[in-house]
Amino acid sequence: MGNVKIKICGISDGAAMDGAIDAGADYAGLVFYPPSPRHIGSNDAALLAERSGPRIARVGLFVDADDAQIGDAVAAGRLDALQLHGSEAPARAADLRARFGLPVWKAIAVSSASDVKRAEQYAGAADLVLFDARTPKGTLPGGMGLSFDWSLLRHYRGSLPWGLAGGITPANVAHAIAQTGAPLVDVSSGVESAPGLKDPARIKAFVSAVRKG
Numbered sequence: 001m002g003n004v005k006i007k008i009c010g011i012s013d014g015a016a017m018d019g020a021i022d023a024g025a026d027y028a029g030l031v032f033y034p035p036s037p038r039h040i041g042s043n044d045a046a047l048l049a050e051r052s053g054p055r056i057a058r059v060g061l062f063v064d065a066d067d068a069q070i071g072d073a074v075a076a077g078r079l080d081a082l083q084l085h086g087s088e089a090p091a092r093a094a095d096l097r098a099r100f101g102l103p104v105w106k107a108i109a110v111s112s113a114s115d116v117k118r119a120e121q122y123a124g125a126a127d128l129v130l131f132d133a134r135t136p137k138g139t140l141p142g143g144m145g146l147s148f149d150w151s152l153l154r155h156y157r158g159s160l161p162w163g164l165a166g167g168i169t170p171a172n173v174a175h176a177i178a179q180t181g182a183p184l185v186d187v188s189s190g191v192e193s194a195p196g197l198k199d200p201a202r203i204k205a206f207v208s209a210v211r212k213g
């Protein structure tokens with residue numbers, strides 16, 4: 001599983017950023033969504049960009065954000081990609097891709113086979129779809145440590161590059177990849193010691209579990 005890409009989402013401090021880079025993760029997710037315990041503002045985004053430089057790609061995460069909010073984050077965090085984790089339609093994904101000239105990842109909330117099919121609507125509009133667990137109404141739309149039935153992706157043959165998120169941990173990631181064939185995995189709560197607090201040892205264990213397969 002050495003070629004599976006890894007994103008550590010919700011990095012909000014220097015120790016977590018260093019942990020992701022040292023472990024060999026491919027992407028660092030920066031959350032720009034105030035209700036999240038992982039939310040960062042422009043100052044912290046700039047510090048994290050300065051600290052990480054070109055050693056890891058920074059993916060900015062937004063939930064139905066407006067252009068001004070996204071523009072501030074892109075500039076401060078020197079973002080390499082945008083992850084849309086709200087109810088953004090394909091036209092909005094395409095518009096943001098054109099406006100900022102960055103790859104767009106669209107999260108798809110999954111609880112049934114029809115949700116998986118919905119990803120195709122983003123062909124031509126997004127660059128990657130990220131299948132994540134559908135969370136209960138009134139809670140965060142991601143980062144809840146909840147998983148979905150991975151067998152829904154067993155025969156997945158979409159036209160877009162894709163990734164798997166939701167309730168993945170160092171202990172179950174090898175099984176998740178074996179069951180779905182995911183070319184990219186994304187983790188947040190599974191490498192934390194408390195909500196919003198990344199644990200470098202758990203990040204290392206997660207990356208090792210993926211690389212060893």
Ligand SMILES: O=C(O)c1ccccc1NCC(=O)[C@H](O)[C@H](O)COP(=O)(O)O
Nearest residue numbers: 009036142143144145146166167188189
């Ligand atoms: O992480 C958050 O706090 C968050 C808040 C709002 C929308 C999305 C959020 N995270 C998205 C991610 O990419 C997470 O890595 C993904 O949902 C998996 O989270 P977890 O189940 O905790 O590993």
